[in-house]
Every structure is written in structure tokens, then in C-alpha cells.
Amino acid sequence: xxxxxxxxxxxxxxxxxxxxxxxxxxxxxxxxxxxxxxxxxxxxxxxxxxxxxxxxxxxxxxxxxxxxxxxxxxxxxxxxxxxxxxxxxxxxxxxxxxxxxxxxxxxxxxxxxxxxxxxxxxxxxxxxxxxxxxxxxxxxxxxxxxxxxxxxxxxxxxxxxxxxxxxxxxxxxxxxxxxxxxxxxxxxxxxxxxxxxxxxxxxxxxxxxxxxxxxxxxxxxxxxxxxxxxxxxxxxxxxxxxxxxxxxxxxxxxxxxxxxxxxxxxxxxxxxxxxxxxxxxxxxxxxxxxxxxxxxxxxxxxxxxxxxxxxxxxxxxxxxxxxxxxxxxxxxxxxxxxxxxxxxxxxxxxxxxxxxxxxxxxxxxxxxxxxxxxxxxxxxxxxxxxxxxxxxxxxxxxxxxxxxxxxxxxxxxxxxxxxxxxxxxxxxxxxxxxxxxxxxxxxxxxxxxxxxxxxxxxxxxxxxxxxxxxxxxxxxxxxxxxxxxxxxxxxxxxxxxxxxxxxxxxxxxxxxxxxxxxxxxxxxxxxxxxxxxxxxxxxxxxxxxxxxx
Amino acid sequence: xxxxxxxxxxxxxxxxxxxxxxxxxxxxxxxxxxxxxxxxxxxxxxxxxxxxxxxxxxxxxxxxxxxxxxxxxxxxxxxxxxxxxxxxxxxxxxxxxxxxxxxxxxxxxxxxxxxxxxxxxxxxxxxxxxxxxxxxxxxxxxxxxxxxxxxxxxxxxxxxxxxxxxxxxxxxxxxxxxxxxxxxxxxxxxxxxxxxxxxxxxxxxxxxxxxxxxxxxxxxxxxxxxxxxxxxxxxxxxxxxxxxxxxxxxxxxxxxxxxxxxxxxxxxxxxxxxxxxxxxxxxxxxxxxxxxxxxxxxxxxxxxxxxxxxxxxxxxxxxxxxxxxxxxxxxxxxxxxxxxxxxxxxxxxxxxxx
Numbered sequence: 005x006x007x008x009x010x011x012x013x014x015x016x017x018x019x020x021x022x023x024x025x026x027x028x029x030x031x032x033x034x035x036x037x038x039x040x041x042x043x044x045x046x047x048x049x050x051x052x053x054x055x056x057x058x059x060x061x062x063x064x065x066x067x068x069x070x071x072x073x074x075x076x077x078x079x080x081x082x083x084x085x086x087x088x089x090x091x092x093x094x095x096x097x098x099x100x101x102x103x104x105x106x107x108x109x110x111x112x113x114x115x116x117x118x119x120x121x122x123x124x125x126x127x128x129x130x131x132x133x134x135x136x137x138x139x140x141x142x143x144x145x146x147x148x149x150x151x152x153x154x155x156x157x158x159x160x161x162x163x164x165x166x167x168x169x170x171x172x173x174x175x176x177x178x179x180x181x182x183x184x185x186x187x188x189x190x191x192x193x194x195x196x197x198x199x200x201x202x203x204x205x206x207x208x209x210x211x212x213x214x215x216x217x218x219x220x221x222x223x224x225x226x227x228x229x230x231x232x233x234x235x236x237x238x239x240x241x242x243x244x245x246x247x248x249x250x251x252x253x254x255x256x257x258x259x260x261x262x263x264x265x266x267x268x269x270x271x272x273x274x275x276x277x278x279x280x281x282x283x284x285x286x287x288x289x290x291x292x293x294x295x296x297x298x299x300x301x302x303x304x305x306x307x308x309x310x311x312x313x314x315x316x317x318x319x320x321x322x323x324x325x326x327x328x329x330x331x332x333x334x335x336x337x338x339x340x341x342x343x344x345x346x347x348x349x350x351x352x353x354x355x356x357x358x359x360x361x362x363x364x365x366x367x368x369x370x371x372x373x374x375x376x377x378x379x380x381x382x383x384x385x386x387x388x389x390x391x392x393x394x395x396x397x398x399x400x401x402x403x404x405x406x407x408x409x410x411x412x413x414x415x416x417x418x419x420x421x422x423x424x425x426x427x428x429x430x431x432x433x434x435x436x437x438x439x440x441x442x443x444x445x446x447x448x449x450x451x452x453x454x455x456x457x458x459x460x461x462x463x464x465x466x467x468x469x470x471x472x473x474x475x476x477x478x479x480x481x482x483x484x485x486x487x488x489x490x491x492x493x494x495x496x497x498x499x500x501x502x503x504x505x506x507x508x509x510x511x512x513x514x515x516x517x518x519x520x521x522x523x524x525x526x527x528x529x530x531x532x533x534x535x536x537x538x539x540x541x542x543x544x545x546x547x548x549x550x551x552x553x
Numbered sequence: 554x555x556x557x558x559x560x561x562x563x564x565x566x567x568x569x570x571x572x573x574x575x576x577x578x579x580x581x582x583x584x585x586x587x588x589x590x591x592x593x594x595x596x597x598x599x600x601x602x603x604x605x606x607x608x609x610x611x612x613x614x615x616x617x618x619x620x621x622x623x624x625x626x627x628x629x630x631x632x633x634x635x636x637x638x639x640x641x642x643x644x645x646x647x648x649x650x651x652x653x654x655x656x657x658x659x660x661x662x663x664x665x666x667x668x669x670x671x672x673x674x675x676x677x678x679x680x681x682x683x684x685x686x687x688x689x690x691x692x693x694x695x696x697x698x699x700x701x702x703x704x705x706x707x708x709x710x711x712x713x714x715x716x717x718x719x720x721x722x723x724x725x726x727x728x729x730x731x732x733x734x735x736x737x738x739x740x741x742x743x744x745x746x747x748x749x750x751x752x753x754x755x756x757x758x759x760x761x762x763x764x765x766x767x768x769x770x771x772x773x774x775x776x777x778x779x780x781x782x783x784x785x786x787x788x789x790x791x792x793x794x795x796x797x798x799x800x801x802x803x804x805x806x807x808x809x810x811x812x813x814x815x816x817x818x819x820x821x822x823x824x825x826x827x828x829x830x831x832x833x834x835x836x837x838x839x840x841x842x843x844x845x846x847x848x849x850x851x852x853x854x855x856x857x858x859x860x861x862x863x864x865x866x867x868x869x870x871x872x873x874x875x876x877x878x879x880x881x882x883x884x885x886x887x888x889x890x891x892x893x894x895x896x897x898x899x900x901x902x903x904x905x906x907x
Contacts, residue, residue, distance in 0.1 A: 162644040165607060168631040169638035170658030171707060176632075180657075184648045260689050261647045 007346045010339065011358035014417050017376020018364060021241055024234030024379070040214060044236070048215045048243070050133055051140070051208070052198050058141025059197045062294075063148025064190060066287040068178065071156040074272035075280055081287045082153075083529030088294030089146045090521040092478045094206020095498065095514045097139045099298040101210070102305070102507035104130045131211040139207050142294040144200050148193035149290075150528075155189035155258070156182060188258035195251040202243055203369035205481035206499060216240040217371045217481060224485065230379050237372040248367045302518065305511030313512030318497075321513060325493040328408065329476040332415040333423075336472045337465060339416065340423035344431050359424065366421040370414075370482035377414045377486065381405045411486045418482065419475050423468040430464025470524055477520050556619030558583040558743035559604070559711050563613035564623075566596075566603045573599045575767035576613065581711075581743055581760070583618075586734065587772075588746045588758035590790075596767040598715055601747045605638050605713050606631040617710045637704030639714040643696040645688040651699050652684040658707040674702040677736050693721050694729060701733060705742060712737065712744040718753055730756040751791055763787045779835070780897035788833045788899060793862075795873050796831040798903060807832065807900070810867050811839070811847055811893050819898045829903035834873055836862060838895045841877035845890035849873070851883050865889065 070082045088096075104110055104127075111127055114120065129135065159182060167177035205217040216236060224233040275283050306313065343362060347355040365373070385405050392398050404410055434457055442452045480495045487496065494513040501510035557580040566574035573596045581587045589597040602608045604615055606628055615623035617636070622629040637658075645654050652671055659667045675681045678698040688696060697717060704712055717733070718726040734757050737744050748754050754761050755775045762772040763786075771783040782788035785796075799809045801824050807814045809832065816822045824830065841863075849865035852872065856879065863875045863883070875891055883889045 160642065160644060162640040162642060163646065165605075165631070166638060166640060166644040166646070166703075167657070169605060169636060170703070171632045171660070173630075173632055181646055181648075185646075187648075260687065 007343060007350075007355050007358045010343070011361040014365060014420060015361045016380055017368065017373050017414075017417055018241070019376075020379050021234050021237045021372055021376045024231055025238045040219060043214050044216050044219045045239075047133065047208075047213055048202065048240075051136060051213070051215060052201055054133070054137030055140045055144065055197060055201045056194060058137055059145040059148045059194060060190070062141055062145035062290045063193065064152050064183075064186075066290060067149050067152035067156055068182070069283050069287055071153055072272065073275050073283060075275045075283055077284075078287075081291065084291045084295075085149050085287065086146050086525055086529050087291060087296075087522075088143045089528075090525045091143050091295060091298060091518055092206070092480070092495075092521070093140055093143050093200070093204050094210065094480055094502075095302075095518060096143050096294070096298050097136070097207040097210050098498070098502040098507055098510055098514065099301050100135075100139060101130050103297075103301055104128075133211075133213060136207050136211050136213055140201050140204060142290070144197035145290060145294070147196045147200075148190060151189040151193035152186050155186035159185055185261050188254040188261055191254040192251050192258070195247045195254070199244060199247050199367050199369075202240060202247070203371075203481075205369075205371055205484070210502060216243075217369055220371045220375060221481070221485065224375065224378075230375070230382070233375050234379055237369075237375045240369060240372055244367050244369070244372075248364070299518065302511045302515045305508040306515045309508050309512060312509060318512065321492050321494050321497045322516065324491060325477055325495070328411065328415070328493065329473045331408075332412050332419065332476045333469045333472040335412065336416055336420050336423040337427070337468050339420055340427040340468060341465075343424055344427045347428075348431060359428075362424060363421045365417045366419070368418060370418060370479060371485065373414050373418050374482040374485035377410055377417065377482075378405065381410050406488050408488060408491070411483065411488075414482045414486055415472075415476050415479065418479070419472045422471050422475065426464050426468040426471060427461075430461045433464075434460050467524075467527065470527070474521050474524050477517055556616070557581060558585070558618055559587075559745065560616040560619075561604070561613065562616075564600070564603060564610050564615060565612045566599050566608055567611045568599060568608065573767055574603065577762075577764075577767075577769045578613075579762055579769060579772045581745065583743055584738070584741045585760065586737060586744045586746065586758045588748055588754040588761045589764055590748055590751060590754045590761050591764035592790075593749055595764045597747045597749075597764045600764070601713050601715055601745065604711070604745060605636050606634050635707070635710045637707065637709035637712040639697075639700050639704045639712070639717050641716040641719060643688075643693075643700040643720075645691075645696055645699055645703070647688050649687075650684065651680065651686050651688070651691070654688065654699055655684075655702045655706050657703060670706055671702075674706055677739065678702045694725055697721065697729065701736070705736075705740060708740075710743065712742050714744060714746040716747055716749070718748075719750075726750070726753055727756045733757065763790055765790070781899055782833070785831075785901050788901075792835060793874055794833050794835045795871075796901075797834055797871060797873060799830045799832045799900065801828050801830055809893070810869055810871065811873070811891065814893060814895060814898070816898075819895060822898055822900070825900055825902040827902045830900045831903050833899045833901070834893075834895075836874035836876040838893060838898070839865070839873050839875035840892050840894045841875060841881050841889065842892045843890045845892040847891055848888040849891055851885050851887050851889055854883070854885065863889065865891065 066081070066085050070078050070085070102108055106122060106127075114125070114127075115122070118125075163181060163185070164177050167181045168174075172180060203217065205221065208215045209218050209221070216239065220233050220236045220240070223229055223236055343355075343359055347359055368376075381404050389399050438456060439452060442456050447455065477493075478495060480499055483493060483496055484499065487493070492500075494516050498510045498513045498517065501507070501513070560580040562578050563576045564574060564578070565572065565576055575596075577600060579587070589600060591597045599608060603610055603623060606623065609628040610623045610625060612625055614621050617634060622634045646657065649657065655671045655674055656667050659670060662670065671684070672681075675684055678701060680695065680698050680702065683691060683695060683699070688699070691699065697720075701712075701714075701717070718730055721729065730753050746754070746757055748757075751761075758775070760772060760774050761778055763770045763778065765786055771778060771787045773783075778787060778791045782791060788794065788796075797809055797811070799807045799814075802808055805816045807816060807824075807830070811834075814832075816824070849867050851863055852866045853864035855862045859879055860876045861879050861881070863877060864872055865875055866872050873891075875889075
């Protein structure tokens, strides 16, 4: 029962946002509809279309090359292709803007080399829809890569051989068999990438694009309409639900696309000459542009600005970030354990539904979570202070709204599913028969926990902590809306400095975030060896079904 | 004279520097069904994959219909050599319906011809009701039929079947093997089958090659493999039997513990030239005869319906097998009269005692 209450509590943001549709918002709504709504929708759709093309192109082909061929460095590329996951979208956007802007090093040196002046030549404008598509594709393609790679890896070699023996060339076998077989997995990867795209705030805000997330922020802060913001959020949620269903459906489909155990590892073929160069280009470009170039640029900027960065202010941001992240991670772990064990001890529809409700959080854009949290908290604070003023003549003001508490709550809504997934995965390793075996040998429940469960679960628990910790560190839009006044974190500081066009100064906090984010990516790449595990350590929006219970 | 559909000349295959297939030669005439028989790890599957073109040969050559497709210098691409392959795990395309699976290799045909060919094969293999199903809904036997239909659809020069029945129930195996043989013969397909199960091989193939340690020991029909194995290893692998000691006395007489054999009554019998020889006795060579002076003690017996398979111990302690009609029921430990009734007999020089 407490499970259900907990998950309902965590689901309030969704309920609030959806129910807002039924409240009249007066002029704001018609105003939005008249002016910007079509623009938001159009931009968001264009962005999604562009990112789809980008992540598919950047993700599928390297996945195919590293699973089917062997070439010098292919093992390194296999995990290096994941590195861009460590760079939050807004940070890569700031970095490339710094590099490619009119005043940036590239255009400056072009002007110098050819004696051009500004306006003499055409240069792609990075702060555009196309630029945003490029930035988001570069950091979100690993989702497609990871799932496509796992799918290609699981395909039995003899299925490809069967296609060859039926007259297909290598390319034909890829197009007619390997790709269609991997399609469900690729769609799962794509829908995760698109959810991230919809959730992105930092990049589109910086590039001045009007999308749903920037619209929600503007409606809330600029127009001061909570209902309007909530209604926009509801619309955005509509898109998200389409993606979540697509993801869940594809996951189900992929069960039927199982080609059975791999009969033999299809001998990787060696590449030579032109095809080798091509393979390096296809696998190398995403890593180079998605990680190495921006990382080096950040390092360079940080090295020239370190004396202004390493101040007591910086220590303060770091402390705030780490405290928030640690607080959220431990709370998430505790709640995840509670839910996971509850589901295990009392397998019922109630506990399953609870877990499913919690699982939805991951799909929610940070802006939507923020609105969904702000509205009820403000209502609660107002009622409370009314009550206190009436009865005790004491104004509590906004007791919770402007505090760290609301921030952690929002983080939990969004990131608890990640912890829950990881803990669940760990818990399934402990089969009920192990409990029974332990009890039959005379272990008390406490001893069972200490001697069986904890040793087996330790890895999963650490992973859960780490994943939530890093996600909180990176989080921008919800933090921006919910943070207490003058409360700064590394992500906020990066955002503020970039918006003051102090890109080089922003490199310090940005680099700190990237370095922290590298840890889980490296962990992920280590599990890559075992095909299948890699995809399960990915957060997924749709909670895995519990049929096996 | 037309060239054989499939011909292998001294084919060697190395995998990872190791010699897996050692100088194998054989030929299969058009429409013939051959079987490569051997224990797992003997190199038979590698040989099959070399014929298919998945592995290249390190010496020798593979020819299809008179044209060399594999030599150490050149391995013709799989898709260009017109071989059909049926895989051990069937390897149906899970994203395609049965109909589309069968039609997969028929891209170059018009839609009408493609549909006609699919229907024809569906009828032959009795899978007409399954055409719109997807592979994950099929049983193992049904998947096997679809896999064979798919491989046969483009009318390959040679159909290669890798342990095609190993994933099926034992009861189903021989029946399906016979049925598939009928289909192949009906279509006039040349086929090579790989198997570790001799009964499957007997049921399916015209000629069988016994492979051990990468070498082809004997290429012959089932009858000859059983009754006149060319070597001890073949004798050991095919059928049940025991070796007993014998002494060649004169030109036409062999003395054994079970009596004297007049070799003039046996077809195609050749003495190996030594005095001490080993004789391969099949269970059907040792007859139950209560009147016989030769007695042996029953050690084990297995009821096989119409017959008992007795394991008998001779006075010397040597054991032989005997098939007796099951109404001759002797208890374990009892003595039982036996005599030799040999139509085929193979003798090998006696192996030195190790």
C-alpha cells in the first residue's frame, strides 16, 4: 500500500500536467495558440526529424562495421563510439558555438588566411535549427549505436550465411536481413534519442529556437502563467507518450526477431585499402566530432582560464552540485530498494502498477517535471500559509517551493526509474530459490540479507548510485526552474556563463561535468563485451514487463 | 560423358593454421544424394562449408557441374556458386513470413513465377497451411521443412544440409529423412548431407563418406559400408559388431573360437595375408542355435521387440553380439548355443596388442 502511495506521489507531476488541460487559462491559451504554438510544434517536429536522420546515420553504420569487420583499432572504436554520451547537449552546443562563431578560431583563421572580411564569405550558422540538429545528433547517436550493435551482435551468423547462399551480396544481406532484423532495437534507440531531444532545453535555448521546452520556460517566467505552462507541458507529454509507446512496442517486437543462439561467431572479416579508409571515416567522425574535438576545446579553454575558474565560488558550485547529487542518489537508491523488494515480496498488480508509474518519470522532460512539481507545491504552500495566518497569525510563506527539497523531489521523479531499473536487474539475479536455500540452511532473514543479497547486489547498487549521481550533475532545465534563489550548481554556472557569452570561462564547470559523466560511460563500455547486458544497463522509459515473475 | 554435379579433388582446408580437412576427394553424380558421416569435430561441417564457399580451400579444388569454384587461388563468392544451404539451426529469417522466406532467393523471377514456385515447394513439403505464419510460430520439424523449401527454391546446383535433423525428436528424424529424400529425388536435386547419425545417413543418402580426423575413410553405399568396411575405423563407426581373433589355415579356412569358417562360401572375401587376423562379426552373423556345441554365457540382453540383442561371453572371456528372435528368451547367466552364419565377412590383420 505504501508502495502505491509513494508511486502516486511521484506521479503527481504527470497528473498535474495532464489535468491542467481541463482548466481554463483564459487569454494566455488563445494568445499562445495565435502566436507561437504552431512555431513550437513545427520546430520541435523539424528538430526531431533532423535528429532522427542524424542519429540513425551516425549510429547504425559504425555499429555494423564494428560487429562484422575487424580492423586495427576496431576494438577501441567499439567503446570509444559511446564517449559522446558523456557530453551534455548544452555543453557541446556551447563548445561548437565558441569554435565556429564569427569570432571563433575557425572563422578568424579563415579570414586571416584568405584576407576575407566578415560578410565576404558564406559560413554555416551554428545557431540555427540545422546547428541544433547537428549538436543533438552528435551526443544522442550512441543510444542508436548501442542498441543496433547489440542487435547485430545477437544475430546468428548463419542467418547472414543463409542470405548469402540464397544469392545476396554482402550489401544485399545487410539491407534485406541484418537491418530489418535489427529494426526493433534501432527504433528503441531512436525513441530514446528523440525523448532526449524533446527534453533538451539548453541547446535550443542557446540557439534561440522556439520549441516546447523553451516555450514552457518562457510562459512560466515571462508570462507568469502556470496553467499555460502546464498546458504546454501536457502537449509536450503527448509527444513523449507517443515515443514511449513506440519504444515499448518495439521492445516487444524484438522478442520475435530472435534468431536463436549464435551458432558460431561469424568470423569478422578483415578490411583493406579503400574500404578500410571508409570504415575509419564512418566510425571515427562521430567520436571525433562528438567527443574528442569538443573535449580538447574545453581542455584548452579551461587551461587558459583556470586562474579565474578555481576560485572559492567554483568550490561553492561544486559543493552544491555534489551535495544535491549525493542526496538525490542516496534517496533514489533507498526508494528503489523499497519498491524493488516490495514488488518481490508482494507480487501483485498494485506493486506492478506502482513500479510502472514510477517508470514513466524517465520519459518526462525536465521542464515538464519542474512545472508538474511547482504547481502542486505552490498550491500546498499557499494553503498552508493561509491556514497558518488564519489560525496562528504566522505566515509560513513559500515553505517548500523555494527550497532544495522541491529540487530533490523533482530529480527523484525523473531519475528514480534509472535506479529502479538497475536495482531490479540486480535483484533478478537472486532467484527465490536462493532465499529458500539460505533459509533451509538456517540463515535468519538478516543473515540472508548480509551474506547473500548484499554481496550479489553490491555492483548494481553502486551502479544505481553512480548513474543517478551523474544525471543530477548534468541536469539543467528542472534545476533552472526550481532552484532556490541564488543557488548555483555547476550546470547552472555553465549555462549562465555561456549565456553571458563567456564561453571560455564556462569551460571549467563544463569540464567538471564532462569528467564526472565519463565514469558511467566507461562502466558501460566495460560491460559491452557481454552482448545484451549493454542494452539492459541503458535507462528505458517503458518499464520492462514482469512476466517472468 | 557429363561431368559430375559435385567433384572434390584432394581438398584440404586449414582453419586458424590447423589442418581440418585432409585431402578429401569424392564425386556425386547429378541427382545423387551423398552424406558426410562422422563424429563431431571430425571436419565434416568444415568440408561442407568449403563446398558452400564459406571457407576457402588450402589445396585441391571443388568443382560444381564441371567448373572449378574453389581453388587455393580463388574462392568464388557464395552468392555466385548456386548452392543451397540448410543450416543446423534452420536460420529462417524471423522478420519474414514463411512465404517470403521461401521466396527470398527468387528475386530475379516475376511475381507470378515466384508465387508458382513457392506454391510448388509448399505442396511438395506439405507446408501449404503455414505460408502466412512467421517462423517463431513453427515447430522444429516445420521450420526444417521451410528451411529446405527455401534452399531448394532457386534450384541450386547442389543442396547442402548441415545436420538437418539433429534438432528434431528421434522418432521424427528417420521419417522426415525418408520424406525429404523423396522430395529431393522428385526434384532431381543433387545433395550433400552432413550427419553424425548413421541411421539418418542410411535413410537419406545414396552414398556415404565416413570421415575421421579430417580424412575421408571410405565413400560407398550403406550396404557396403556395413558389410565390407574398408578399415577398422569404418567398421567401428558403422553398425554394431565385435572383432574376434582368427587364424588363417591354408587358403580357404579360418579357425575361430566359434568354429571353422570356409571362406569359399563368403562373397568377396580376401585374407589380409597374415596368419593372425581379426574378423568383424555383426550381431546378425551370430545365430542362436540350441543344438550347437558352441556355448556362450548371456551377459546382457536388450529387448528390441522382434529380437533380443544378446551380449554373450565366450569361454575365452571374449564377448560377441547376437540377434535372436525374441521368443528365444534366455536369462542372464545362462549358457546359450550359438553358431556362425556368415554371408559377408571382413578380415583385418590382427592388431598388435597394445
